[in-house]
Amino acid sequence: MDALFSIPFLSLLFVPAITSYGTSLNLLFFYMTWTTLVLSHSPLRVELFGSAAVRLLFYALPSLIFFLFDILIPSTAIAVKAQGEAGLPGGRKRHTLRVKQFKVAGWAFFNICLSIAAQSAIESLLVRGLGVRSAIKVSMRLPMPWGMVKDMFFGLLVREILTFVLHRYVLHSKNILAKYHNNWYHQLNAPFPLTAHYDHPLAYLVHKFLPTYLPAMLFRFHMLTFLLFLGSISIEETFAYSGYTIMPTSFFLGGIARRTDTHLIDGGVGNFGTWGLLDWICGTTDGDRDFEDDLASEIEEHEIEEHEIEDKVRKALESSKRKIREGTLRRNMPARTRRNGHA
Numbered sequence: 001m002d003a004l005f006s007i008p009f010l011s012l013l014f015v016p017a018i019t020s021y022g023t024s025l026n027l028l029f030f031y032m033t034w035t036t037l038v039l040s041h042s043p044l045r046v047e048l049f050g051s052a053a054v055r056l057l058f059y060a061l062p063s064l065i066f067f068l069f070d071i072l073i074p075s076t077a078i079a080v081k082a083q084g085e086a087g088l089p090g091g092r093k094r095h096t097l098r099v100k101q102f103k104v105a106g107w108a109f110f111n112i113c114l115s116i117a118a119q120s121a122i123e124s125l126l127v128r129g130l131g132v133r134s135a136i137k138v139s140m141r142l143p144m145p146w147g148m149v150k151d152m153f154f155g156l157l158v159r160e161i162l163t164f165v166l167h168r169y170v171l172h173s174k175n176i177l178a179k180y181h182n183n184w185y186h187q188l189n190a191p192f193p194l195t196a197h198y199d200h201p202l203a204y205l206v207h208k209f210l211p212t213y214l215p216a217m218l219f220r221f222h223m224l225t226f227l228l229f230l231g232s233i234s235i236e237e238t239f240a241y242s243g244y245t246i247m248p249t250s251f252f253l254g255g256i257a258r259r260t261d262t263h264l265i266d267g268g269v270g271n272f273g274t275w276g277l278l279d280w281i282c283g284t285t286d287g288d289r290d291f292e293d294d295l296a297s298e299i300e301e302h303e304i305e306e307h308e309i310e311d312k313v314r315k316a317l318e319s320s321k322r323k324i325r326e327g328t329l330r331r332n333m334p335a336r337t338r339r340n341g342h343a
Contacts, residue, residue: 035140043138044123059234066193066242080244087190087243108194115209135217136226143222151225155215162211164273177203191260196241262287
C-alpha cells in the first residue's frame with residue numbers, strides 16, 4: 001500500500017490542488033517522491049502497483065459509481081442514456097437480472113486483474129527468463145515533455161491499428177476466440193459501466209490487453225509516460241462504455257461512445273476501431289455518422305463558439321468605449337450644466 005499511495009503521478013495531480021507551493025517546489029516534490037519510490041521498490045513492483053493505481057482511480061472507481069447509479073436510480077439514469085431504458089444494466093428486465101449484472105461486474109474486475117498478471121508475466125519472462133531489459137523503462141531520470149507527447153501520439157496510433165485489426169480479423173472471424181467474444185460480450189443488450197472489460201478472458205487479452213501493452217513495449221515507454229498512456233485509455237473506456245449521452249467532448253469521447261453503442265446493438269457488423277479512423281478508411285463504419293462527420297461537427301461547433309466569444313468581446317469593448325466617452329463628456333461639461341443635468 002505504501003507503493004500504491006506514493007505513486008508520484010498522484011502527487012502531481014493532488015499536491016498543486018491542496019497546497020500553495022509554487023511550480024518549482026511541486027516539481028521538486030514530484031521528483032523526490034519518484035526517486036524515493038524507484039530506490040525503495042523493484043522496477044516490477046513500481047510498474048504493477050502504478051498500473052493498478054491508474055486502473056483503480058481512472059476506470060474501476062468511476063465505472064463502479066456509474067454502474068451503481070444505473071442500478072440504484074434507474075429512473076434518473078434513463079434520462080441520460082443513449083438507449084433509454086434498454087441501455088440500463090439488464091435492459092428492460094433489470095429487476096430480474098441483478099445476478100447477471102453483478103456477474104458482468106465481477107468478470108470485468110477479474111479481467112483487469114488478469115491484465116496486470118499478464119503484464120507481470122511478460123516482464124518476468126523478459127528480465128528473469130531471457131535476461132533482457134524490461135518492456136517498460138523504470139528509471140530515476142524523468143522523461144522530457146516533448147518525448148512524452150510523441151510517445152503518447154504514436155502509442156495511441158498503434159493501439160488504434162491493433163484494435164481494428166485484432167477486433168475485425170480475429171474476434172469477428174471463424175475461430176474459437178470469435179465464438180467466445182460473441183457468446184460473452186455480444187450477448188449484452190447495450191454498453192453500460194464496466195462492460196469495457198467484460199469479455200471471455202482469452203478474447204479480452206486479445207482485444208484489450210495486447211493493443212494497450214504492445215505499443216508501450218514497442219516504444220519502451222518510460223513508466224511515467226505509460227501511466228499517462230494508461231490513464232487516458234482508462235478515462236476513454238469509462239465514458240465510451242457508459243452508455244451516456246453526456247460526454248466531456250462531443251467529437252472524441254462522444255464519437256467513440258456512439259460507435260461502441262452501434263457496434264454492440266447491430267451485432268458487430270462494423271465500428272471495429274476505437275477512434276473510427278480506420279473504419280472510415282476501410283469502409284466498415286456502422287451508423288449514420290462516421291469519423292469525418294464527427295470531425296466536421298466538432299469544427300463547426302468550435303467555429304460557432306469562437307464567433308459567439310468574438311461577439312461578446314466586441315459588445316463588451318463597445319460598451320466600455322461608450323461608458324468612457326460618456327464619462328469624458330461629463331467631466332468636460334461646465335459645473336452648472338452638470339448640476340442642471342442632475343436636477
